[in-house]
Amino acid sequence: MEGLKKDVIRHVVSSLGSDYASKSAYNYYNALALAVRDRLIDNWIKTQRSYYDEKAKRVYYLSLEYLPGKSLMNNLHCLGIYETARKAMSDLGFSLEDLAEQEWDAGLGNGGLGRLASCFLDSMATLGIPGYGYGIRYDYGIFHQVIEDGKQVEQADNWMRVGNPWAYERGQHLFPVRFFGEVKNWTDEYGRLRHTWTAGDTVLAMPCDMLVPGWDNHHVINMRLWSARSDVEFDLDFFNTGNYLGAVEEKIFDEKISKVLYPSDQIEEGRELRLKQQYFFVTATIQDILRRFRKKHQDMTELPQSVAIQLNDTHPAIAIAELMRILLDEDLLDWEVAWDICVSTFAYTNHTILPEALETWPVSLLERMLPRHMQIIYEINARFLREVERVARSEDCGQLCHRDLDHLKQRVSLIQERPIKSVRMAHLAIIGSHSVNGVAALHTELLKARVFDDFQRLYPQKINNKTNGVTPRRWLWSANQPLSRLIASHIGTGFVRNLDELTQLEPLAADPAFREAWRAAKLENKQRLQAYIKRKLMRELHTEHLFDVHIKRIHEYKRQVLNLLHVVTAYNRLRHGQAADFTPRTVFFGGKAAPSYFMAKRIIHAINAVAATVNADSRVNDKLQVVYLPNYCVSQAERVIPATELSEQISTAGMEASGTGNMKFALNGALTIGTWDGATIEMAQAIGPELLFIFGMREDELVSLRQHGYNPMLYYHGDEELREALDMLRSDAFSPGQHGLFAPLVDNLLHGGDRFFVLADYRQYLGAQQDVGRLYLDQEEWTRRSILNAARMGFFSSDRAISQYAREIWDVAPMAGLQNGKGA
Ligand code: CR6
Structure with missing residues (x-):
C-alpha cells in the first residue's frame, strides 16, 4: 500500500x-x-x-x-x-x-x-x-x-x-491513409494485367x-x-508557397x-x-x-x-x-x-x-473515394455470380432452382440497382x-x-x-460488490473466472437465512441508487417499491411504448380506485434516441410527460412512480442493474438479435418480464421458463398474423383499458395545452400498421405484469427465483462466447501457462 x-x-x-x-x-x-x-x-x-x-x-x-x-x-x-x-x-x-x-x-x-x-x-x-x-x-x-x-x-x-x-498515444508510429485519386493499369513480366492506385489525398x-x-x-x-492526423505539416510545399492558413485549414479538415x-x-x-x-x-x-x-x-x-x-x-x-x-x-x-x-x-x-x-454504399461514392476498391468489388461480384450459376446448375444444388437463376443472382449480387446503385456490405x-x-x-x-x-x-x-455473453468481472464483481461478497462467502471467488460455478448457489435458494442475506444485498443496492437519484435528480425513491427497469436505446422495436401503456393503465386503475391489490412500484426508463429518429424522441417526451403527471398526482404517487434516467451509459448501468428487481425485455419477437442487458440483469438477480426473443429465449431455457415472466406472441405467430392481415383497430375497439390509455395519450391528458403532441405515437399504432405489434401484445403484457405484482408480495418465493435466475446464468458469460469463437471460428488457443488463470 x-x-x-x-x-x-x-x-x-x-x-x-x-x-x-x-x-x-x-x-x-x-x-x-x-x-x-x-x-x-x-x-x-x-x-x-x-x-x-x-x-x-x-x-x-x-x-x-x-x-x-x-x-x-x-x-x-x-x-x-x-x-x-x-x-x-x-x-x-x-x-x-x-x-x-x-x-x-x-x-x-x-x-x-x-x-x-x-x-x-x-x-x-x-x-x-x-x-x-x-x-x-x-x-x-x-x-x-x-x-x-x-x-x-x-x-x-x-x-x-x-x-x-x-491511453498511450504513439505519435511516432503513423500510418498513411489514402483517398480518391486514380487507378493505373500496367502489365507485369508474365503479361498479366496489374493495377496501381495513386491516391489523391493522404491523412495519417x-x-x-x-x-x-x-x-x-x-x-x-x-x-x-x-x-486522424493531418500530413500537411510535413508538406513543405504549403509553407514554401506561403499558404500557412490554407495548410492549417486542410489540417483541421483531415482530422x-x-x-x-x-x-x-x-x-x-x-x-x-x-x-x-x-x-x-x-x-x-x-x-x-x-x-x-x-x-x-x-x-x-x-x-x-x-x-x-x-x-x-x-x-x-x-x-x-x-x-x-x-x-x-x-x-x-x-x-x-x-x-x-x-x-x-x-x-x-x-x-x-x-x-x-x-x-449499403452508393457505387458512385465508392468509385470516387476508393476507385480501386470499387473495381475489386466488381470483380469479386462477377466471379461470385459465375460461381452461383455453376452451383445452381449443378446436380447437388438441392432446392436451388436454376429456372429462377436471374432472380437468385439479383438477390445475392453485391450490387443493388435500386433505389440507387449501391454495394451491399453484408453480401x-x-x-x-x-x-x-x-x-x-x-x-x-x-x-x-x-x-x-x-x-x-x-x-x-x-x-x-x-x-452473446457479458463479462462477470464488470457486470457482477465490480458493479455489485454486496452480492458478489455474499456469493463469494458461500462458494468462493471462482465464479468470477468460471461463471458456471454459480450453480453451486442452487441449493442455497432453499435456505431462508441465505435468502434474507440475498435480499439485504439487493436492498443495499437499492439504497445506493436512491442516494444517487437524490443527488442527481433531487428525487426521493421509495426503496420498498418494486424496482421495474427498462433501460436500453429507445427504438420502436424495443417497445418502450408498450411499457408506457402499462404505466398509463396502472395509473388509470389507481385513479379509478380499481387497484386495491396493486403492488407499489417505481418504473424506471432510460436510454438515448438517435438524434435523427423522430419517433424515438417523441417516445422519450411521452414517457417524461406521463412521469410528470403520475408523480404529481397525490392520489397515486405513493404506489406508482415513474423515473426517467437521463444520459443512460455504461457507468449508469453499473449502478442501476444491481438495484433492479424486474428487468423489461419486451421487444417484438424476432426483432432483438440478442440483447445483452437481459443477461446483466438476471445475473444480478432481477427477474425478467420478456418476450420470446433474442437471447432471452435461451435464458428462459437455461433458467426454466417458469422462473421468468414470459408473454406475448412468438415470431412465427407474428408472421402468420401479418400474413392474415393484422388490424390494430380491432384491439383498440375490443379493449376498453387500451382504448382509454391511447385516447389519453392522443388528447392533452399528459400534455396540458399541447393537444396532439403525442398523436404521432398513437396514429402510428392505430393507422400506421403498428409494425411492432404493440397492441397485439398489450393484454398479455398486462397479465404478466399482474403476475409480477402478485409474486412480489411473496418475498420468499420472489427471492428464491431471484437466486435461481442468477445461479443458472453461467452460460451467458462472454468467456463462454469467446471460447466458442476461438475454437470454432478462429482456431486459436489460449497462451500456454495462462489457461488455468495465473500467468507467467
Ligand atoms: N443494437 C442488437 O440489436 C445485440 C447487439 C450485440 C445490436 C442487439 O440485440 O445484443 O447488437 N445490433 O450483438 C446492432 O447494433 C446492429 C445492438 O446493439
Missing part, C-alpha cells in the same frame, strides 16, 4: 505538475490511474513479447464501436489491488468511490454492439487469447443526453477534454493504445484506437475523420464522412496487422494460419477489398490465391435483421468470410431462413451461431 501511495504522490507532482498538498480529486484520480497504468504496462509488454516468442496465432477484433465505460475500478479489481487502493486513497484523504466518479465514461459506441466488443476484449484478456481490439479514438463519443421540458437535448461528449490517463492514422487486463493473470491485451461517433443505432446514415471513417480505420488496421505478420513471415499464404480477423458487423467490411488490394497490387499475388487468403482470414458477425440497419462480408455468425439462436435461425436464405443454400456450412 505504501508503494501505491508513493506512486500516486509522485504522479501528482511529476506527471501532473501539481502540488500534492492541494487535495484536488481530479489530480488524485489521474495520479491513481497513472499509477495503475504503470502496473499494467510491464505485463502488457511481456504479453506482446510472448506472442512473438510462441508464434501465437492472433485474433484481431475490428469494431467501429467500443463502450469501455470507466476503467479505474475494473482495472483495480483485475489487478487484485482494489482493497489496497481503497486504503491508500483513504490515507490520502479520499474515498475511492468519489475519485472513480472523476473519470469520464469512454462512450465510443452506441449500445449493445459496442459494449459487446468491450466484454469480448475483457474475456480474451482473461482467457489468455492473443487478441487485439481495433477501433477509432473518437474525440467526441456518444452524445450526452439531457432532458429539457421532457425532451431529449443532445450535448457534445467532450470526454477527452480532461485528458485520458489510460495515429495509434492510441488502451490496455485491457485479464482477471488476475498478468495477461494484458491491447485496444488500439486510431486518431475531422475521427472527430465524432455517428450516433445512429440500427439506422444507417449513409454519409460520406462515415465511409471515410470506415476506410480510415480499416486500412490503418490492416497495415498494422501485416506489419506484425511480416516480421516473422515472408509468405502471404501463411496469413490465415497466423491471423484471424473478426468483423464486428459490416462497418469494417471494406477490409475485405483492402486486403485483396494489397495482396493483388502490392504483393502481386494471383486472384485465386489472394481470395483464398482473404476468405480464410475473415469472419463476420451479423447483429441485426432490421432491413433499415443493413448497410461482401458473407462472400469474403469463412464464417458468418448470428448472436443468439433465434437470430441465427432467422438469418438462415429469411435474411440470408439464399446464402444458406449456397454455403450451408457458413452461417453459425455464437450467442
Whole structure:
C-alpha cells in the first residue's frame, strides 16, 4: 500500500505538475490511474513479447464501436489491488468511490454492439487469447443526453477534454491513409494485367493504445484506437508557397475523420464522412496487422494460419477489398490465391435483421473515394455470380432452382440497382468470410431462413451461431460488490473466472437465512441508487417499491411504448380506485434516441410527460412512480442493474438479435418480464421458463398474423383499458395545452400498421405484469427465483462466447501457462 501511495504522490507532482498538498480529486484520480497504468504496462509488454516468442496465432477484433465505460475500478479489481487502493486513497484523504466518479465514461459506441466488443476484449484478456481490439479514438463519443421540458437535448461528449490517463498515444508510429485519386493499369513480366492506385489525398492514422487486463493473470491485451492526423505539416510545399492558413485549414479538415461517433443505432446514415471513417480505420488496421505478420513471415499464404480477423458487423467490411488490394497490387499475388487468403482470414458477425440497419454504399461514392476498391468489388461480384450459376446448375444444388437463376443472382449480387446503385456490405462480408455468425439462436435461425436464405443454400456450412455473453468481472464483481461478497462467502471467488460455478448457489435458494442475506444485498443496492437519484435528480425513491427497469436505446422495436401503456393503465386503475391489490412500484426508463429518429424522441417526451403527471398526482404517487434516467451509459448501468428487481425485455419477437442487458440483469438477480426473443429465449431455457415472466406472441405467430392481415383497430375497439390509455395519450391528458403532441405515437399504432405489434401484445403484457405484482408480495418465493435466475446464468458469460469463437471460428488457443488463470 505504501508503494501505491508513493506512486500516486509522485504522479501528482511529476506527471501532473501539481502540488500534492492541494487535495484536488481530479489530480488524485489521474495520479491513481497513472499509477495503475504503470502496473499494467510491464505485463502488457511481456504479453506482446510472448506472442512473438510462441508464434501465437492472433485474433484481431475490428469494431467501429467500443463502450469501455470507466476503467479505474475494473482495472483495480483485475489487478487484485482494489482493497489496497481503497486504503491508500483513504490515507490520502479520499474515498475511492468519489475519485472513480472523476473519470469520464469512454462512450465510443452506441449500445449493445459496442459494449459487446468491450466484454469480448475483457474475456480474451482473461482467457489468455492473443487478441487485439481495433477501433477509432473518437474525440467526441456518444452524445450526452439531457432532458429539457421532457425532451431529449443532445450535448457534445467532450470526454477527452480532461485528458485520458489510460491511453498511450504513439505519435511516432503513423500510418498513411489514402483517398480518391486514380487507378493505373500496367502489365507485369508474365503479361498479366496489374493495377496501381495513386491516391489523391493522404491523412495519417495515429495509434492510441488502451490496455485491457485479464482477471488476475498478468495477461494484458491491447485496444488500439486510431486518431486522424493531418500530413500537411510535413508538406513543405504549403509553407514554401506561403499558404500557412490554407495548410492549417486542410489540417483541421483531415482530422475531422475521427472527430465524432455517428450516433445512429440500427439506422444507417449513409454519409460520406462515415465511409471515410470506415476506410480510415480499416486500412490503418490492416497495415498494422501485416506489419506484425511480416516480421516473422515472408509468405502471404501463411496469413490465415497466423491471423484471424473478426468483423464486428459490416462497418469494417471494406477490409475485405483492402486486403485483396494489397495482396493483388502490392504483393502481386494471383486472384485465386489472394481470395483464398482473404476468405480464410475473415469472419463476420451479423447483429441485426432490421432491413433499415443493413448497410449499403452508393457505387458512385465508392468509385470516387476508393476507385480501386470499387473495381475489386466488381470483380469479386462477377466471379461470385459465375460461381452461383455453376452451383445452381449443378446436380447437388438441392432446392436451388436454376429456372429462377436471374432472380437468385439479383438477390445475392453485391450490387443493388435500386433505389440507387449501391454495394451491399453484408453480401461482401458473407462472400469474403469463412464464417458468418448470428448472436443468439433465434437470430441465427432467422438469418438462415429469411435474411440470408439464399446464402444458406449456397454455403450451408457458413452461417453459425455464437450467442452473446457479458463479462462477470464488470457486470457482477465490480458493479455489485454486496452480492458478489455474499456469493463469494458461500462458494468462493471462482465464479468470477468460471461463471458456471454459480450453480453451486442452487441449493442455497432453499435456505431462508441465505435468502434474507440475498435480499439485504439487493436492498443495499437499492439504497445506493436512491442516494444517487437524490443527488442527481433531487428525487426521493421509495426503496420498498418494486424496482421495474427498462433501460436500453429507445427504438420502436424495443417497445418502450408498450411499457408506457402499462404505466398509463396502472395509473388509470389507481385513479379509478380499481387497484386495491396493486403492488407499489417505481418504473424506471432510460436510454438515448438517435438524434435523427423522430419517433424515438417523441417516445422519450411521452414517457417524461406521463412521469410528470403520475408523480404529481397525490392520489397515486405513493404506489406508482415513474423515473426517467437521463444520459443512460455504461457507468449508469453499473449502478442501476444491481438495484433492479424486474428487468423489461419486451421487444417484438424476432426483432432483438440478442440483447445483452437481459443477461446483466438476471445475473444480478432481477427477474425478467420478456418476450420470446433474442437471447432471452435461451435464458428462459437455461433458467426454466417458469422462473421468468414470459408473454406475448412468438415470431412465427407474428408472421402468420401479418400474413392474415393484422388490424390494430380491432384491439383498440375490443379493449376498453387500451382504448382509454391511447385516447389519453392522443388528447392533452399528459400534455396540458399541447393537444396532439403525442398523436404521432398513437396514429402510428392505430393507422400506421403498428409494425411492432404493440397492441397485439398489450393484454398479455398486462397479465404478466399482474403476475409480477402478485409474486412480489411473496418475498420468499420472489427471492428464491431471484437466486435461481442468477445461479443458472453461467452460460451467458462472454468467456463462454469467446471460447466458442476461438475454437470454432478462429482456431486459436489460449497462451500456454495462462489457461488455468495465473500467468507467467
Ligand atoms: N443494437 C442488437 O440489436 C445485440 C447487439 C450485440 C445490436 C442487439 O440485440 O445484443 O447488437 N445490433 O450483438 C446492432 O447494433 C446492429 C445492438 O446493439
